[in-house]
Amino acid sequence: MHAGQSLCSAPNAAVMTTHKPTDSAGPHVSMPDSILIVDFGSQVTQLIARRVREAGVYSEIAPFSMAEEAFRRMRPKGIILSGSPAGVPDEGSPRAPQSLFEAGVPILGICYGQQVMSHQLGGEVRPGHETGEGGEFGRAFLTVSKECKLFDGLWTVGERHQVWMSHGDKVTRFAPGFEIVATSDGAPFAVIADEKRKFYGTQFHPEVVHTPDGGKLLANFVHHVCGLQGDWTMAAYRDTKVAEIRAQVGDGKVICGLSGGVDSSVAAILIHEAIGAQLTCVFVDHGLLRLNEREQVETLFRDHYNIPLVVVDAEKRFMRGLAGETDPERKRKFIGGEFIAVFEEEAKKLGGADFLAQGTLYPDVIESVSFTGGPSVTIKSHHNVGGLPERMNMSLVEPLRELFKDEVRELGRELGLNDQFVGRHPFPGPGLAIRIPGEVTKERCDILRKADAIYLDEIRKAGLYDAIWQAFAVLLPVKTVGVMGDYRTYDNVCGLRAVTSTDGMTADVYPFDATFLTGCATRIVNEVQGINRVVYDYTSKPPGTIEWE
Numbered sequence: 001m002h003a004g005q006s007l008c009s010a011p012n013a014a015v016m017t018t019h020k021p022t023d024s025a026g027p028h029v030s031m032p033d034s035i036l037i038v039d040f041g042s043q044v045t046q047l048i049a050r051r052v053r054e055a056g057v058y059s060e061i062a063p064f065s066m067a068e069e070a071f072r073r074m075r076p077k078g079i080i081l082s083g084s085p086a087g088v089p090d091e092g093s094p095r096a097p098q099s100l101f102e103a104g105v106p107i108l109g110i111c112y113g114q115q116v117m118s119h120q121l122g123g124e125v126r127p128g129h130e131t132g133e134g135g136e137f138g139r140a141f142l143t144v145s146k147e148c149k150l151f152d153g154l155w156t157v158g159e160r161h162q163v164w165m166s167h168g169d170k171v172t173r174f175a176p177g178f179e180i181v182a183t184s185d186g187a188p189f190a191v192i193a194d195e196k197r198k199f200y201g202t203q204f205h206p207e208v209v210h211t212p213d214g215g216k217l218l219a220n221f222v223h224h225v226c227g228l229q230g231d232w233t234m235a236a237y238r239d240t241k242v243a244e245i246r247a248q249v250g251d252g253k254v255i256c257g258l259s260g261g262v263d264s265s266v267a268a269i270l271i272h273e274a275i276g277a278q279l280t281c282v283f284v285d286h287g288l289l290r291l292n293e294r295e296q297v298e299t300l301f302r303d304h305y306n307i308p309l310v311v312v313d314a315e316k317r318f319m320r321g322l323a324g325e326t327d328p329e330r331k332r333k334f335i336g337g338e339f340i341a342v343f344e345e346e347a348k349k350l351g352g353a354d355f356l357a358q359g360t361l362y363p364d365v366i367e368s369v370s371f372t373g374g375p376s377v378t379i380k381s382h383h384n385v386g387g388l389p390e391r392m393n394m395s396l397v398e399p400l401r402e403l404f405k406d407e408v409r410e411l412g413r414e415l416g417l418n419d420q421f422v423g424r425h426p427f428p429g430p431g432l433a434i435r436i437p438g439e440v441t442k443e444r445c446d447i448l449r450k451a452d453a454i455y456l457d458e459i460r461k462a463g464l465y466d467a468i469w470q471a472f473a474v475l476l477p478v479k480t481v482g483v484m485g486d487y488r489t490y491d492n493v494c495g496l497r498a499v500t501s502t503d504g505m506t507a508d509v510y511p512f513d514a515t516f517l518t519g520c521a522t523r524i525v526n527e528v529q530g531i532n533r534v535v536y537d538y539t540s541k542p543p544g545t546i547e548w549e
């Protein structure tokens, strides 16, 4: 079958595409020394970027079809070719731009990347079924047969090391100039090298944790082979971005929609550092916020950072619009549209603005599309302020668009935000509305706010908050009978949800112990009028989603 099979491919495998940076991404004041990662659609391409950044070197991912353009823009000091769900022998499978092999910079090909490089430089790749040897999937051991710059200070000749393989096809003849430097049972060309051109290929995946020395091998590539220092730090990023924002905005006006979450907050604080009072933040209180959330935002931005902040009390109009609505998608659509309307009105009152600031992150920029190029299925319409820039004729300022979530948290700390704030669980744009299946009313929001606050308080007291990706309460449209004292009760059911995740795309249920959950249930039923029963949600994602709607 295919080169990437189990690790790289999946039904409806996705190709990651990096959107073209628009002029709204702003002029690049100075591009840090960087590595370009050419993506052929592996599901673990992002991990390559993570490992390179962990080695203190800036990296960007570009799909193979846009790699030439990315190369011209970035002038990288090295290139990494990713894995793929495709197979090199397959008709129409992707290729690297040939010019990259002639650019004079070091290249590391991983799995499909190794195979495509071998193929394009004159070697041979054959499907597993033709070689009659099948593939290698999962843990494998390789033996080092020759010294190689990739192995510097790490592996020596004759040693055996664990790696993670996931391939069906294999290189059967390497390209001129290459030699074998490590072999495994299933892949005689487990690692190949052309030290003269500084081209390397690994049949295994160094970017996954199952290759224990993988991070160090990638660090060797960027430091020893490409000669990069590893001096890309958040302090440096902060300075570069401040200069970039100033250059982009000039004396223009910027507005930023604050959600109270980490991303928009960090973006706002960074932009404020760059342009001061040219920035105004707008916080829309749609009545779907958590307990005391609005006050916390006001204190942080207005009092602590002295950032001009407009708080819009829009609870009544949101509740009016949500009245009688029970369909999850229609609720989401209404909230998204109304949010934009409120935001637009406020921007007009402020006399308009030239720029809209958003806390867009790198995983949002690298968008998954189906491998065949068709649109992926909409599970839920996510609510953000998309649509606004065109409607209001504004350019975007997105200073976080190169960062992963944990890097944003690090930048937040660099900007003086405390750990409790930067470590906050994600909170969706439509807020509590998607945690109240059925009709949303102010009364139901108030009930849920109280239950949610108790649950999070218990989690914090138990020291579990940071171990959980997201925890929240849900108010079900179901009433059940209970007994309190000598009285019959007939009240709402509250669901509790807690998951672990790395990116929200998949999630596991957090395994609280029963005593903890019983404690939460007791407090919620005793302290929140309107709830007489509590249940815990044991569904992972997939097949569930994290939010209930």
Ligand code: XMP
Pocket: 380, 381, 382, 383, 384, 426, 427, 428, 429, 430, 470, 504, 505, 541, 544, 545, 546, 547, 548, 549
């Ligand atoms: P689901 O429910 O799709 O959620 O498994 C995955 C992650 O996304 C968050 N989420 C949203 N975030 N606007 C947001 O900003 C939205 O409309 C939205 N819907 C879901 C959710 O909280 C979880 O972290």
